[in-house]
Amino acid sequence: MTTTTHQAAESDSYLTVNNIEVIYDHVILVLKGVSLQVPKGRIVALLGANGAGKSTTLKSISNLLAAERGDVTKGDIMFKGTRVDQMTPNELVKRGVIQVMEGRHCFGHLTLEENLLTGAYTRSISRAELKQSLEMVYHYFPRLKQRRMTQAGYTSGGEQQMCAIGRALMAKPEMILLDEPSMGLAPQIVEEIFEIVKNLNQSERVSFLLAEQNTMVALRYADFGYILENGRVVMEGDAKDLASNEDVKEFYLGLSSAGRKSFRDVKHYRRRKRWLS
């Protein structure tokens, strides 16, 4: 790649994570140089097993790390040409980057509608505009409208996930960091939620960076994918290419050309050393 095309690619992308290292509690090294890019208006999937660093990557972008005593010690994070790694979540939400946390985290004692309304906290808007945003969310999640007066704690897992995404939408984000939307949900609901994500991406032009363990579904809806392992990106590519890649099939989709294999036969994966930049 020549320098000029590289720079062009750089300016194209919207959210850029550059070789970040994250340490929790001053001692636990979790991310060992992760770089990734999310172009405007795309869905990018961040895949990997438990503990690979998917959530940590998302949290370092949204800067929820500080509250968990984590710290970005190296590298930088750029959003639309501004460095954002030292900003508070409040400033980031105002700039249009919002995270939907793993495990939904709805406000259990607030009704679904109140949950949605809190999402607009960072926008100082009139009642009419608030109403309009609310209707927009109900348009994508009709189920929330039906149950709007129910306390979120008494709704189903799928409804809570919808509530969490809807709440984030109320902040009028440009980019949503979606952490493990399929967690603990029935396959049918997972499909429904990914359909809505795709729909939001196309009609509202919201970009998504989503962390998922459900590799199969995530790659079907995403445009691009990164695979994390032990705090490093080990593979990246177009979602289609990744889905058809033999190694990905074997390690993450549980499919193999040679049928079931014993662990003894599993080949050791050679990681690309892209973190040594």
Add this chain to the structure above:
Amino acid sequence: MQFFFEVLIGGLLSGVMYSFIALGFVLIYKASGVFNFAQGAMVFFAALTFVGIMEMGVPFWLALILAFGAMVLLGIATEKIVLRPLVNQPPIALFMATIGLTFFVEGLAQAMWGASVRGLDLGIQDEPIGWILEATDIGVSKFDLFAAGVAAVLVTALALFFQYTRVGRALRAVADDHQAALSIGIPLQNIWRIVWAVAGFVALVAGLLWGARNGVQFALVFTALKALPVLILGGFTSVPGAIVGGLIIGSSEKLAEVYLGSYVGGGIDSWFPYVLALAFLLVRPEGLFGEKHIDRV
């Protein structure tokens, strides 16, 4: 029967006084999940500051505003120095911190204004209201009725604030889930500052009323202990609960004193509320109006 009503009304009204203290606990507990042990000390600090400013010859309303300002400053300082470094620590750590805060605030108040007992006159006498006494032969204290009126206004205002305003909603959201509130861009620091300022204001009102009744003195700190059974009865998370709990505690302790006291040699009202609270814990640990912990199975 008349005597019964007189005791009952007197008890209810004195219960309102407990409610004021309980209210401060509820506000902070609701918004930050911290049981603020220092609420009693804040009441003392507020009352002493108000009286201290008055003694310098400042008119009533200005003194009220200045004392409120002092409470807001205290709240902001608490957030900055005590709470912020302890974000994401277990609740017990925060609770311990508020115990430390108690001693500090008690000391600060006395260092600033001296430790002597002072009187406080709000211009409302603690005497029976004439026409009620004439019409029904029941003595209702003017002062107590005034306190009840203040409580009603305060609670209505707080309830409306929590239920219908943007900040109120954010406060409840923060109470439910800090992290989620942070993730949608609610600035926790601001929210906590607001809560401590509001709790400071409630402490000021409580301090003025209690101070006018019993004198502004160190013993105000211990009135906070009376709020504990109120909280257990009403629930730690409910503003109306604090009021209803206060009314129940106030009336039951007076009635128990009058009707049961003679069998056990009197002095019943100092321990009866705690027994009541203990019994309540067995039956309904979240209190009358407390939020039930919602768990999905």
